[in-house]
Amino acid sequence: MSTVIIDYESGNLHSAEKSFQRMAAETGAGAVVVTSDPDTVRGADRIVLPGVGAFADCRAGLDAIPGMVDALEERVLAGGVPFMGICVGQQLMTTIGREHGADAPGFGWIPGECVRIAPEDPALKIPHMGWNALENLAPHPVFAGLAEGDHAYFVHSYHVKPTNADDVLAVTDYGGPITAAIGRDNMIGTQFHPEKSQRTGLLLIANFLIWKP
Incomplete structure (x- = not known):
């Protein structure tokens, strides 16, 4: 069994690598x-x-690796292996990203768009950064043991709005609902x-x- 974390020069992967390695050792999930x-x-x-x-930068980084997007689609869509997108990796699962006035294509795996956070309270700062409670958790195996109100760490200015409400697995509140997790x-x-x-x-x-799954 092997889990791959894709390196396409988008951020420091050290903490993700260490966390996944730690839990792989505890669960016997392999390497x-x-x-890249x-x-x-x-x-x-x-x-x-x-x-x-x-x-757009993250999509360009993936596109710059010959065959990477094709490999993802082959393994995730055709092969059906478990896939997790984190932060912008999650946003790329959707149809389109609308950042800085320029639209960029996502994978289109989950219909929807990535849009700027627009808090109802103008005093709330963007980016949204810090600990927030997870709410409206859908029944999902990856959420086993989590409870309403458990906190997670966010740092972002954009979030996903899926076309289908059933694809939203959790939200958080920051001057209105923000999509915290998606999936299908x-x-x-x-x-x-x-x-x-x-x-x-x-x-x-x-x-x-x-x-x-």
């Missing part, structure tokens, strides 16, 4: 490998796509950073590593 090699992705049993920064079938994505969310995040990572 965790950081890779599409062939390694094609052989993976689980795939994690992190992402920090702008939607063998795919799940979190706007928050599990690797920075202490107990909540480590439990979610462990659940993902043993998830059999």
Whole structure:
């Protein structure tokens, strides 16, 4: 069994790598490998796509690796392996990103768009950064052991608005509802950073590593 974390030069992967390795050791989930090699992705049993920064930049980074997006689609869509997108990696699961006045295509795996957060309270600062409670948790194996109100760590200016409400697995409140997690079938994505969310995040990572959709 192997879990790959995709490296496409979008952010520091050290904390994600360490958190997934720790929970893989505790759950017996096998090796965790950081890779930028599409062939390694094609052989993976689980795939994690992190992402920090702008939607368009992250998409461009993936496109710059020949065969990487094809490998993802082959393994996730055709192969049905468990997939987790984190932060911008989650946003890329949707149809389109609308950042800085320029639209950029996502994967289109979950219909919807990524839009700027617009809090109802103008005193709330953007980016949204810090600990927030997870609410309206859907019944999902990756959320096993989590409870309403458990806190996770966020840092972002944009969030996903899926076309289908059923694809929203959790929300948080920041001057109105913000999508905290999305998913369908063998795919799940979190706007928050599990690797920075202490107990909540480590439990979610462990659940993902043993998830059999």
